[in-house]
Amino acid sequence: MRKSKFLKHINQLGEEELREELTLLFDKLPEVKTFYKFELGDTKAKEKYYTRIKNDIKSKFATRSFKKPRRPRIQKINSMLSQLRKDVVFEFELIDIYLFTVECGVNFMHEYYFQSEPLYNLILKYFEKACHLCENNLMQDQYKQRCNNIVQKLKFYKAIGEDCLSLYQDTFEN
Numbered sequence: 001m002r003k004s005k006f007l008k009h010i011n012q013l014g015e016e017e018l019r020e021e022l023t024l025l026f027d028k029l030p031e032v033k034t035f036y037k038f039e040l041g042d043t044k045a046k047e048k049y050y051t052r053i054k055n056d057i058k059s060k061f062a063t064r065s066f067k068k069p070r071r072p073r074i075q076k077i078n079s080m081l082s083q084l085r086k087d088v089v090f091e092f093e094l095i096d097i098y099l100f101t102v103e104c105g106v107n108f109m110h111e112y113y114f115q116s117e118p119l120y121n122l123i124l125k126y127f128e129k130a131c132h133l134c135e136n137n138l139m140q141d142q143y144k145q146r147c148n149n150i151v152q153k154l155k156f157y158k159a160i161g162e163d164c165l166s167l168y169q170d171t172f173e174n
Contacts, residue, residue, distance in 0.1 A: 057081075057097075057101055071114075074118045074119065081094075081098070106153050120157075123164070127150065130143070147172060
């Protein structure tokens, strides 16, 4: 169905019919429920949702063995974050989650002396996205210290450290 046909259908409905239609959508489609949870929900509900997402991300980096750590579940993290990107109403709400993901990745590298190309790519990808969102939403002051801490931890890793430093300088120092 095209948007014009949909708009024509909506224009023909009365106020009570529109309410019934919205209620039906809310009950039948989880995406609509999630959208309204973000749009109309209170800050406690949003905070609870973001805390759950952070715990899920943290669990994807969890491992039992220090000597032979299991690889982070990067594919699952990417799919969770892409779903979250579809759910949120405002882009700037993703900055905290992206930086949390990067911090988890950097901590995993340090704690287990683990280095891999997929982990580097994950860290670089979400650090870049967070920096761009900070810049686009003029939130550099709010996240500068957190990003600086990440860059300082990565300075011992030449390739990724230089890339993240460059992103940091472009976003926060220019």
